[in-house]
Amino acid sequence: MPYQNISGLPRAAVVDLGSNSVRLVVFEGQCRNPTPIFNEKAVLKLGRGLNASGRLNEEGLDQALMVMERYNAIASAMGANPFEVLCTAAVRDAANGPEFVATLRGRMPGVPIHTLPGEMEADYAAAGLLCGIPTADGILADIGGGSLELVRLEAGKRGRAQTLKLGVIRLSERAGLDPVRARAIAEADLAELSWLAEGAGRDLYLVGGAWRALARIHLAQTGYPLNMVHHYTIEREEARDLTGVIAAASKRALERMPGVARRRVEDLPFAAVVLRRLLRATSARRVIFSANGLREGWYMSQVPEAIRRQDPMVAAGHELAQRFGRDPALPPALVEWTSPLFPNEAGEVLRLRKTACWMSDIGSHDHPEYRAEQSFMRVLRQPGIGLDHHARAFLAMTLAVRYEADPDAAFLTTARMLLGFEATRRATVLGLALRLAYTLSAGTPDLLAGTRLIPNHVLTLQLTAGTGVFAGESVTRRLDRLAQSVGLEAKTAVT
Numbered sequence: 001m002p003y004q005n006i007s008g009l010p011r012a013a014v015v016d017l018g019s020n021s022v023r024l025v026v027f028e029g030q031c032r033n034p035t036p037i038f039n040e041k042a043v044l045k046l047g048r049g050l051n052a053s054g055r056l057n058e059e060g061l062d063q064a065l066m067v068m069e070r071y072n073a074i075a076s077a078m079g080a081n082p083f084e085v086l087c088t089a090a091v092r093d094a095a096n097g098p099e100f101v102a103t104l105r106g107r108m109p110g111v112p113i114h115t116l117p118g119e120m121e122a123d124y125a126a127a128g129l130l131c132g133i134p135t136a137d138g139i140l141a142d143i144g145g146g147s148l149e150l151v152r153l154e155a156g157k158r159g160r161a162q163t164l165k166l167g168v169i170r171l172s173e174r175a176g177l178d179p180v181r182a183r184a185i186a187e188a189d190l191a192e193l194s195w196l197a198e199g200a201g202r203d204l205y206l207v208g209g210a211w212r213a214l215a216r217i218h219l220a221q222t223g224y225p226l227n228m229v230h231h232y233t234i235e236r237e238e239a240r241d242l243t244g245v246i247a248a249a250s251k252r253a254l255e256r257m258p259g260v261a262r263r264r265v266e267d268l269p270f271a272a273v274v275l276r277r278l279l280r281a282t283s284a285r286r287v288i289f290s291a292n293g294l295r296e297g298w299y300m301s302q303v304p305e306a307i308r309r310q311d312p313m314v315a316a317g318h319e320l321a322q323r324f325g326r327d328p329a330l331p332p333a334l335v336e337w338t339s340p341l342f343p344n345e346a347g348e349v350l351r352l353r354k355t356a357c358w359m360s361d362i363g364s365h366d367h368p369e370y371r372a373e374q375s376f377m378r379v380l381r382q383p384g385i386g387l388d389h390h391a392r393a394f395l396a397m398t399l400a401v402r403y404e405a406d407p408d409a410a411f412l413t414t415a416r417m418l419l420g421f422e423a424t425r426r427a428t429v430l431g432l433a434l435r436l437a438y439t440l441s442a443g444t445p446d447l448l449a450g451t452r453l454i455p456n457h458v459l460t461l462q463l464t465a466g467t468g469v470f471a472g473e474s475v476t477r478r479l480d481r482l483a484q485s486v487g488l489e490a491k492t493a494v495t
Contacts, residue, residue, distance in 0.1 A: 009028050010030060012081070013026040013027070013075040013078070014083070014084055014085075014295050015071050016294055017085055017086065018046075018146070019047025019088065019090035019147070019169055020043065020047060020145030020167075020169055021041050021045075022042050023039070024075070025295050026039075027299050030304070031303075031319055032310040033132075033383070033384045033385050033386055034296050034299045035383065037078075044057075044060040044067070045060055045145070046061070046090045046094075048060070050093060050169075051165075051170055051173040054094065054095045056090060065104070068085070068104055082112070084113070085112070086116055089118075091115050118147065121147070122151050122161040122162075124294040124301075125151065126151045126161070127296075127301065128294055128297035129205055129290050131296050131299075131385060132296070132385035132386055133205070133231075133290065134312060135156045136153045136205055136288075139202070139205070140152075140207065141208075141211075143208035143211055144168075145170070146165070147166070147167045148163070148165075148166035148167060148274060150162050152198060160195050166185075166186055166274050168210050168270045171185065171274065179272075182274075183247075183276075183277065186273055190277050190281045193281070196278075197282070197283065199284045200283035201285050203284060203287070204239075204284035204288070206275070207294075209264070210267050210268070212229045212289060213260070213264040214243075214275065215289040216260075217246070217258070217268075218234060218242050219232065220258035225413070225414040225417040226389055226392070228381075229289050229291055230291035231288065231387070231389055243272040243273070243275050246271075247269050247272040247273050249268075249269070251265055312385065313352075313355050313386045314351060314355050314358070316355065316387055317331075317355035317358030317359045324361070324364065325361040329445045331357045331360065332357075333448050334360060335354050337448060337452070340453050340454060341455060342426075342430075349426070352391060356399070359375075359379060360402055363378075371403040372405035372409070375396075376399060376412070376415070377396075393414065393423075394426075396415050397415040397424065398430050400412060401428050401432060402431040402435050402438070403435075415427075429482070433482055435478055435482075436461075436478040440475060447468055447469055450463065450468065450469045451463055455486065458488050459488040460493050461475075463495070464494075471492040471494075479492065
């Protein structure tokens with residue numbers, strides 16, 4: 001039986017053919033937060049030996065053709081259109097790169113195969129990062145096996161860019177597999193880019209599998225409560241300490257470290273060397289890891305401009321509401337209804353409240369005994385790329401309270417560890433307000449319209465007579481809890 005696309009949503013697929021590995025990703029739908037439904041990688045190391053021979057690794061070529069034929073078959077069977085292949089540094093720099101591409105075209109007729117210039121590779125990497133962090137400001141560093149793409153980002157706008165031969169495979173070969181020699185090479189190459197100093201006091205955004213491997217080590221070493229690399233943020237000194245340990249460690253010591261992927265052991269010292277030199281060259285204040293890069297940048301080039309302009313966090317709320325909610329007209333009403341509790345609100349906190357209102361009904365189809373935990377986990381662990389770890393924790397905590405989670409529930413621990421006191425209090429107030437709103441309205445905007453919150457010297461719940469709402473026991477109890485959370489007495493008035 002042929003593969004059936006039961007969602008009916010369009011699909012797009014891209015192959016990232018790099019110096020170290022090749023990966024196929026199939027995306028479903030056209031939305032602000034890319035939704036990958038298939039992801040497969042093969043480690044081919046086509047760039048191994050390129051620095052000395054000038055050619056692609058002959059040992060990997062036959063396997064590459066076999067893998068690419070498989071990816072072509074998968075994309076076709078899953079109904080992905082468009083489907084494109086993006087070749088990066090190894091194919092771009094190798095003398096036999098054009099020959100390899102010609103062979104691929106013969107095996108995959110009709111499939112667009114692009115060998116990306118360094119600047120275009122940097123463009124895709126920047127677009128992928130900005131897909132998840134639209135206001136990024138600082139320096140983007142995308143490391144692969146053959147090259148390092150560096151991009152200056154200014155408040156979400158792409159600035160200058162440069163490609164250097166500092167990919168982990170290329171650097172290790174240039175340095176004769178010696179991390180000490182690699183230090184001098186990386187420092188000399190980076191010194192040519194005076195504009196890197198514009199990263200001082202800003203953030204250094206890291207894209208690429210070798211960087212993500214470093215992040216996983218740090219996650220494991222620190223016992224961080226959320227096992228998620230995307231948006232993982234560490235301070236400059238933490239990053240320096242990490243790179244110092246990794247660069248100096250023996251292969252045996254690296255293999256014993258928690259969080260280390262064995263296939264990355266040889267790359268890690270050179271990734272650490274480049275990161276340490278980048279920290280020096282940029283004087284960045286923080287390091288932010290991104291799981292987004294070239295592939296997501298390509299995806300964003302396929303979606304309409306109107307979608308690209310959306311706020312990714314709010315869009316994530318809309319997407320969850322569409323999948324799991326009951327009435328798309330209710331969330332905007334909830335945004336207005338809860339606003340009196342949060343005067344003078346703006347910026348990030350306003351975005352979080354709006355997003356929470358959009359997500360607030362996502363447990364409506366779950367078993368009532370598990371709605372709180374299920375909604376909490378759905379938000380905390382969803383793949384929405386526009387959510388940093390603080391946002392995930394805040395939104396998850398808000399929904400847990402909205403569904404009356406036990407305050408001492410063990411599953412809330414992760415959010416408590418990621419949130420400070422004020423953010424936890426705010427999430428609690430918003431969650432209690434949403435709980436009251438749903439109790440009054442039965443999840444409908446028509447009934448909610450007959451109610452209003454007025455916080456003054458007391459918290460007054462104003463009800464309009466004859467609209468189907470009244471202050472029963474459950475309403476009174478939930479109003480009291482909400483009033484207590486904002487330090488006021490509760491009152492009900494009927495007009």
